[in-house]
Amino acid sequence: MKKFKLLLIGILLTSSFTMFAQQTVKGVVKEKATGEPLPGVSVVVKGTTRGTQTDFDGNFSIDRVKTGDILVFQYLGFADKEITIGTSFNLTIQLDESAEQLDEIVVVGYGTTTVKDATGSVESITAKDFTKGNIVTPENLLSGRVSGVNVTTSGAPGSGSQITIRGGSSIGASNNPLIIIDGLPIEESGVTGSRGVLASINPNDIESFSVLKDASATAIYGSRASNGVIIITTKKGRTEYTLDLDAQYTFGEVLDRVNVFSAGEFRNLVSQRRPGDLGLLGNANTNWQDEVLRSTVSSLYNLTAKGQIFGAIPTRLSIGFANQEGAVLTSQFNRKTISLSMNPSLFDDHLKINLNYNRAFEDSRFGDAGQIGAALRYDPTQPIYDSSSPFDGFYQHRNGNIVSNGTQNPVASLLLANSTGFNFRQYGNLNFDYKFHYLPELKAVVNVGFDKTKGSSEYLNKFQIGNGDLTQQFAGTESNGTQERSNQLFDTYLNYVKELEKLKVDVTAGYSYQRFENFGQNSGNLKDPDSFATSFADPDVVNIGFFGRAKFSFLEKYLLTINYRRDGTSRFSENNRWGDFGGAAIAWNISDEDFLKDSKVISNLKLRASYGLTGQQNLPGVNDLYLDRYRFGNINSRYLFGNAAIQSTIPSVINPNLKWEETTTIEFGVDYGLFDNRFNGALSVFQKTSDDLLFNAALADGTNFSNSTIQNIGQLQIKGIEFTLNGDILKSDDYNWNFTFNATYLDREITKLSNGQDVRTGGTSGGTGNTIQLLREGFAPNSFHVYKQLYDTAGKPIEGAYLDLNGDGIINDDDRYLKENPNADVTLGFQSNFNYKNFDLAFNLRASIGNYVYNNVKSSRAQFELLQDNAVLGNIPTSVLDTNFLRTSDVINSDIYIEDASYLRMDNITLGYTFENPIKKFSYSSIRLWAGVQNVFTLTNYTGLDPEVFNGIDNLIYPRSRNFLFGANIKF
Structure with missing residues (x-):
């Protein structure tokens, strides 16, 4: 009996010590890079089934944990982390980002x-x-x-x-x-x-x-x-209270210039080429490009507060201020934004509500970028200011009080014109997501959204462009305009998810309604008594859709997705108003098969294939071509009926057969992960075929009320290959170096046009009605349509001498051929992040290979005849010395101006350091200070200012500055 009592006492003492050693472990899990709490992190005691998940604020709590136990932390997109419990039972865990993204x-x-x-x-x-x-x-x-x-x-x-x-x-x-x-x-x-x-x-x-x-x-x-x-x-609200302040300052400067003759060089050139015009030269030395471009200072501020209000509503409130100077004189952009997000959950999380509301105030002054072209042309021997000038003291070529024909003083044109715009926009949505209490597999979603914008503009120029006669009664230009757009949405759908023993079914079906409205007015020139106000109100566009999707997953290895949508739009007539669109995709997670699931090399391998049909209906401003419409003619165009003058009405073009474009896409792809997903990515091969292309094409005479209109005319085919690779190069507790790389190859070809006819496009400066691009069957869209330049024995181009391609002995438009196109064959992107303790370094590169540009700056300006600019002198690019071309009209369509514009560009590089609140009495939790450079360098053989231009025609785009950035991110 005594031994039994001793044994009982021993058991009780052991149990007491065990109970004493087992405690509750609490803590919070955060993302190491940002300090943000991570909800939904799995926390498990290693070797057991006991575990929990972090709550919305990253907090967790596990009972019956003792010293020596190991806690395993797992989260989507982050590396697993194991922590051995020591003497502390209150933990702060930081997780590093991982290349593993399968569950993201x-x-x-x-x-x-x-x-x-x-x-x-x-x-x-x-x-x-x-x-x-x-x-x-x-x-x-x-x-x-x-x-x-x-x-x-x-x-x-x-x-x-x-x-x-x-x-x-x-x-x-x-x-x-x-x-x-x-x-x-x-x-x-x-x-x-x-x-x-x-x-x-x-x-x-x-x-x-x-x-x-x-x-x-x-x-x-x-x-x-x-x-x-x-x-x-x-971004959405959180229950944890935080306050973030981001501030950024940017100092920018345009470093490159188009090479034109300096004042001294220009004087020499005029004395050689136009000695009779020496008397038109001035005494100044002005670099007009430097005068219309400026160094810039810009700032960005964002203040964000997150936390729980009214005891139950996670909320985020953000206020932003952007002030950006443009490199062109007078250009300015200011924006103020307010963003509110409230995300409560009710009825034990069965009902989730997301409210998002945004207001933006956009205030701009538009500096005319066309004055960069004027700066190239303006006489560099003339001054900016002239005390005797009646034009607010700015020098102008003039005859008395009238501005002479020719380019106007670009600085005056910028400073004496005030073009401003204001835009107020509010948009947002209210989303209800309800999971049925007695059928949790089924949820209903209702989303109501709106987007309303009201804009206004004002334009005031003291002098009428191209004249400037101060004696005129309405000298100058003054106008204003307003416009309002409205966008309203109602979506609702049901989603049913059921997991069976081997099969997972996910089915969605719903309805969508959206309406667009657009109207506005323009005052006309208030300085001109013959000008009158106009207004417009576009017909409302209504889109209605019925949609559904079914996803099936068998053994998590064999996947099938089917999409369908029946769409209706008011853009088209009743006969073409409704269309059916859909797609299907299959995938096979091969890495889950027995023969691969234990592989040390291949950690993820998925094959996929898809096919689908989609549409395109967006032609801005063309909402009712199927309707009989009439418009008023000029106010002075009237018919006399008796003694009454009736303003004329004119029927508008009509096309009741118009319908949307349809694009069919077929794709095969593979997603892969290697070495425990340390490296992962995808390879995709696809073909897109677009039918019934929408284009403004010619009409036969007498068949309509115009000689052209929007029609469905052809077919476009695009073939492509995409490749992505993401990975961790180095990874430890102190440092992490990762990268992402992507490459895309595209081959575009027009396979059909209406009646096989070519369509001219790509208007250029340097003449009236000139085009440099063509749409032709068998070629890429917007291929350059040029003459083949001939050269002398010294390799110099012969002005106006082109190859007779068709051999008829006549050089005319039939001898133009298609050379290259503005679309890159290959585009590349590379981005990398390196973190060492509290230091972070990031940069990204882009490359474009096989894109060509028509150098319209040279083709329309680099000719000696332009030294005379309508009875005054004008500057020209120094590249004229390479060709010695005299007349623009003889050379503007030469293939000598089609240049390879492939490039490698470093867009950004930033370096930062994060202070982790070393002085506890301060209220901030971290401060990150950083600096960077934007538009770091561009490597290219293109001779223009920038190889990256819209649509492949370089007629002086708005220049990109090199920016130096400094910023601070403060978290309280």
Whole structure:
């Protein structure tokens, strides 16, 4: 009995010590790079099934943990971490980003998926991966980051961009992708007074981009998805209270100039070429390009507060200020934004509500970039100012008080003109996501959104352009205008997800309604009594869609996705109003098969194939071509009926047979991961065929009320290959070096045009009605249409001498041929991040190979005849010495001006250091100080200022500055 009592006491003591040693471990899990808490992190005691997940604020708690136990932390897209419990039971865990992304959530149309379960071509870029630098508009966050996506932006402050995915799908309609913000598809056209439809969106408010590229992924958006889809998700509220302040200052300067003759060189040239005009020379030495371009100072501020209000509503409030000077004199862009997100959950998280509301105030002054061309031409021997001038003291070529014909003083043209714009935009959505209480596999989603924009513009110029006669009663120009756009959305859908023993079924079905409105007015020239105001009100555009998607996953290895959408639009007549679009994709996770699942090399391997049909209906301003319409003629065009003068009406062109373009895409791809997904990426091969291309084409005489109109005329085929590679080069507790690389090859060919006829396009300066590009069957769109230049025995081009290609003994338009095109054969992107302890370094490179540019600066300006500029003298580029060309009209279509514009560009490089609150009495949690350079260098053989131009015609784009950036990110 005594031994039994001793044994019992021993057991009780052992239990007591065990209970004493086992405690509750609490802590918080954060992302190491940003310090943001991570919700949903799996926390498990190693070797057991006991575990939990972090809550919305990254907090966790596990009972019955003792010293020596190992906790395993796992989170999507982050490296696993193991922590051995010592004497501390209150932990702060920081997780590093990992190349492993198989379980990362990707936003797709009307729902989400994971990288592993995706069957289509979808790429997701989150905030931590965005391109860094002086980013004022959101599309530039993507620049060079996604295979197949090309973003071209001018240097104008706040300017919009040309975005194409896989080369677009059209030749006459829009090639812009459909952009969706929190479920709201936005109109791609801006309003008067604004710099672009995305200029009013603060990049700081964006959480992620999802780029949908193949038709199986985009088909759920039906008639608007042929150019791809970009889904923007904005940042949401949190329950943890934080306050972030971001400040950035940018100092910029345009370093390059077009080489023209200096004042001294110009005097010598005039004395040699035009000695009779020596009396027209001045005594000044003016570099007009330096005078119209300036160094710039810009700033960005963002203040963000997150936390829980009213005890239950996670909230985010952000205020942003952007002030950006343009390199062209007087150019300015200012933007103020307010963003509010509230994300409560009710009924034990069965009902999730997301409210997003944004207001933006955009205030711009537009500096006329055309004055850069005037600066090239203006006489460098003339001064900027003239005290005797009646034109506000600016020098002008004049005869008394009248400005002589010829280029006007570019500095005066900028400073004496005031072109301003103001834009107020508010947009947002209210989303209800309800998971049924007694059927949790089924949820209902309702999304209501709106986007309303009101813009105004004012223009005032003291002197009438091209005349400047101060004796005229209405000398000068003054006008104003307003425009309003409205976009309303109602979406609702049901989603049913059921996991059986081996099969997972995910079915979605829904309805979408969207209406667009657009109206405005213009005052005409208020200084001109013969000018009158005009107004417009476009017919409302209504889009209605019924959509569905079914996804099946068998053993998590064999995947099938089917999309369908029936779309209706008011743009077309009743006979062509409705269309059916859809797609299907299959995928096989080979790496989950027995023969690969234990491989040490191949950690992920998925084969996929897809096919789909999508549409394109976006022709801005063309909403009712199927209707009989009449417009009033000129106010002075009247008919007399008796004694009454009746203003004439004119019937407008009509095309009741117009319908949307249709694009068919077939794709095969492989997604791969190597060495425990340390390296991963994808390879895709695709072909897009667009039929019934929308284009403004000629009409037979007498068949309509115009000689041309929008028609469905042809077929375009694009073949391509995309490759991506992501990886960790080095990784440890102290440092991390990772990279992303992407490459895209595109081959575009027009396979059919109406009646096989060529279509001229690509207007140029240097004459009236000149075009330099052509649409022709069997060739890439917008190929350059030129004469083949002949050269003398010394290798110098012979002016006006071209090869007689058809051998008829006559040099005429029939001897022009197609040489190259503006579209790159290959585009490359490379981005890398290096972190060592608290230091971070990031840079990104872009390359374009095989793109050609028509140098319209040289073709229209580098000829000796232009030394005379309408009875005054004008400067010309020094490249004229390479050709000795005399007349523009003889050489403007020569192939000598088609140049290889391939380039390698470093867009940004930034270096930062993060201070982790070394002095505890201060209230901040971290401060990151950083510096960087934007537009670091460009390597190219192109002889113009910039090889990256819109549509392949270089007629002096707005120049890009090299910017030096300094910033601070403070987290409280």
